Amino acid sequence: MRRFSRLTVAGAATASLALTLSACGGTSTEAASSGSESRGDKGLAIAYDVGGKGDQSFNDAAYAGLERAEQEFGYETADVEPTEGETDADKTQRLVSLAKQGHNPVIGVGYAYATAVKEAAATYPDTTFGIVDDSTIDADNVADLVFSEEQASYLAGVAAAKSTKSDVVGFVGGVDIPLIHKFEAGFRQGVEDTDPKVKVLSQYLTQTAEEGGFSSPDKGRTAAESQIEKKADVVYQAAGLSGQGVIEAAAANKVWAIGVDSDQYRQEALGKYRDHILTSATKDVAKAVYNLAKSVEDGKPESGIVRGDLKTGEVGLADSNPKFKADTELQEAIETAKEKIISGGIKVRTS
Template structure:
């Protein structure tokens, strides 16, 4: 059963009150709250919620940085089990009515809701992480070249495997996660011939728990390890914690995702098994969008993080990875090739 924090419950209650008030007041979609002092930014979390030690927590770090710098009192709202598209739209509209700006949907599942809410609140800047199909004048599509960081993770895996079998575990079988798998597989194959890459997706849809079920991740990793994998890379949100746990129990390497998972407190018992993490700077993207609104020049359109601009990277926190000259030289060479265009990384 999903954990629902007191803050979440309070936020839902506040949202309900705000909606009731708006129903009894002006018929205009853009309430007076949008013209008052900006309260800060608002995050609507993707599945997994706060505490996933990955994607959502990176967004939270961006929120915290903006609060500290601009004196904001930002807010974040957890997803609810079994919620509808209308629930997402209502959540975003409530946050905009309350005076938050920007309002950010953390995850591609929010794309339709962001598009709908943005039309009703043209004075509010909206952000959507991991989707670039919104195409609205007041929406910033915060996207990343995940395949590039995943390619580097593949280089590291190829040079670390002893069994010549490595694994990839994706949370959900969707195009976004295919990018992680494609880049990783290409990085492995370009680096060392004859290495088998096992690819597995936990679920067909996010509603089935692919991004929020550590037990599913652990079970899948155990299966790949039984089949000979000695390096496993997971792009699976909260489910990735189970993959890292299984890797640690079986004394093989895990590769983290989105954030530097070697540094995550919740994973410190397993950090000796985390070779590196394929990171995307969700923290920076969230902060920069908030800053652009604060500065009166809101970002809109596609804002893409890549190796060239520091939007994606691999972490060097594990000394075994950072001090391995062979791996570091290969990572550097691959990075330069991607940046100068001599290496084109596949996305599917």
């Protein structure tokens, strides 16, 4: 089992990595040709998705997993921000550079890393790679870390239908892609199964991530305000950093927001809005990231599709808000729905 003393704090490791990346230059192929074997003498490294660290959601959850691995295993880690307008070649070079430095495992946070992970994994077959929210890479040294987001979203739909007073609720998706369709499909089904009279409004912020759907709080705020004007008094968002704008709009208009990925009621940066965060549909990206690091540490690296769902406890509904937790009728409805999903009595749609 590897045991290495921590050489730097994560911030210094990131700064050092940035210098290495800028020194590499050229294409990802050129970077890989300077050395094809992984030294494997450093620990977990993650490359963030759009929005980067500080999104109070998806990326921050991945960083929490990195922090846990760093503290438990005592090795050097690295975390790297995305750049505006980057290409697949840029992503590939980033992952290749991390593997070349000896980081193992190396995780791309988000489906946008699919091409990069596939190419980097082929270049460094002795390094374990992971990708969050993608299940398309078939390689012995790649773990596809995916989640049944539709299941947690169904429970969010139950909560919304039980909490609305106007019989109108909203969904704001960051980007119009199949992954986010899973969130809407589960939410809509949960609402409809709980109370068919409740109307679900839906809006996607952009068609592509490059247009800012996951990184523009102002877009999220505008979309939520539009739904609130149409009487929505519970708004569920699956929009990354843009979701902060949804939560801000809900708080300003004294309606409920439902967070996503992380327990957003507990996020420090969202503290002034927490009285209006009913709950959050969570997926434990931190646990998935940590588990992959542990599997490498234990000498039995995960590979293939690694799925988190209600049964494994890696998706769920947060109960940090005391008002939400104290609503006995609501909690019973959620627990009943959860049990039926786990048993197969409810089949949750993904589109």
